[in-house]
Amino acid sequence: MKKLIIGTRGSVLALWQAKHIQQRIQSELGILSELQIVKTKGDKILDVPLAKIGGKGLFTKELEEMLLDRKIDLAVHSLKDVPVDFIQGLGLACITEREDVRDCFLSHRYCDIKALPIGAKVGTTSLRRSMQIKAFRPDLDTQSLRGNVQTRLKKLENGEFDAIILACAGVNRLGIDTSEVRHISPISTEIMIPAMGQGALGVEALENGEVFSLLKCLNHNPTAICCNIERAFVRALEGGCQVPIGVNASISDNKVYMNAIVGLPDGSEILQDRIEGNIGDGEFLARELAENFIQRGAKELLERAQKMMFGE
The missing domain is CATH 3.30.160.40 (Porphobilinogen deaminase, C-terminal domain)
Incomplete structure (x- = not known):
């Protein structure tokens, strides 16, 4: 089979995810591939909170257009960013095994959410996280935090925030540890329920194409069952x-x-x-x-x- 072209966003985390799928395609299917980096709307507009530019396809639209134009063969997404309804002709060929599903607290000074002082600034891109932080600690000041993981960590290091919230999956995949951020603490799902699909990767392709059928072998059934239930909700x-x-x-x-x-x-x-x-x-x-x-x-x-x- 010809070399496949994998579409991906250009952040360090997105590239980790795309390379992970690339390696699996080579080792399990014996097919070579190359990465093509695509800038999405969510990557281009960094000075506005996500919710204000949100909507279907914030991080997927440009990749989907390239799939339909057959400029790429597959696109790798964080499944939590994938809208529940697809453009006709496209679908998820597979959902990979989930990493840690939880959200993660990171701070240079405080060990967890409970330890934050009254009025502490907590950075997050997510209204879901902000909602649950404020429900748990109404006194905290949640503020929008845009940019890739490295940008967010730099803002934390510079003292712009007392703490930030990221997905545990991204923290683990990038190998971020206490040598980089002193306090890294997963947040119990009793305190913060994750986003649909959090921790899993979704691989999108043309539904009736050969690539779609090939990629099914990368599917992790228990993860797919759980994520599809969440997406149905x-x-x-x-x-x-x-x-x-x-x-x-x-x-x-x-x-x-x-x-x-x-x-x-x-x-x-x-x-x-x-x-x-x-x-x-x-x-x-x-x-x-x-x-x-x-x-x-x-x-x-x-x-x-x-x-x-x-x-x-």
């Missing part, structure tokens, strides 16, 4: 990647356990619930849980969250 709520929704599904003894939260970015109002059931009923359970949220006013809450984001 967000789809039922008609939510996107940039609204304050946390949802996490896990599997144990052939049962699926699912926790979810929605609310306002300032944490002043939240809805939270959980559900469990047989693994084969996962997506049905996701829709059932979403319907429960809708009955309790989740869609109205998310509309208010959007107005709060845009200052309307």
Whole structure:
């Protein structure tokens, strides 16, 4: 087979992810590939909070256009950035095994969220994280933190923030440790429910193409089951990647356990619930849980969250 072209964003973390898939394609399929770096809207606009430029395809649109134009053969994404609905003709060929699903606290001075002083500045790009931080510690000052991981770490080092929140998966993949940041502490999912798909990679390709079929062997079924359940929940709520929704599904003894939260970015109002059931009923359970949220006013809450984001 011809050499494949892998589309990827250009950050250090995105390149790690693309190279990981590249190595697996070579070792498991015996196919060579090369990387093509693409700048997305989310990479170009760095002076505005993500929520204000958010919407479908913030980090994927340009890559998807190149797939449709057959300029690349596959695109590697952080699955949490991938919208729940695809452009016709495209889909996820595989979802890889999940890294640590949790969010991570990083600080040079304080050991965890509880240790932060009143009014401490916490940097995060995510309204979901901000919502849950404020629900747990209303006294903290959450502020928008844009840029790649290295930029965020530099701002922490320069004292612009008392702490920042990143995904544990990215911290682990880049090998960031206490020699670089003194305090690195995963945040319990009891305190902060992750984003849909967090910790997994999604590989996108043309649905009826040869590459799509080939890549299926890279799929990690337990991860794919959990991530598809999470995505079904967000789809039922008609939510996107940039609204304050946390949802996490896990599997144990052939049962699926699912926790979810929605609310306002300032944490002043939240809805939270959980559900469990047989693994084969996962997506049905996701829709059932979403319907429960809708009955309790989740869609109205998310509309208010959007107005709060845009200052309307």
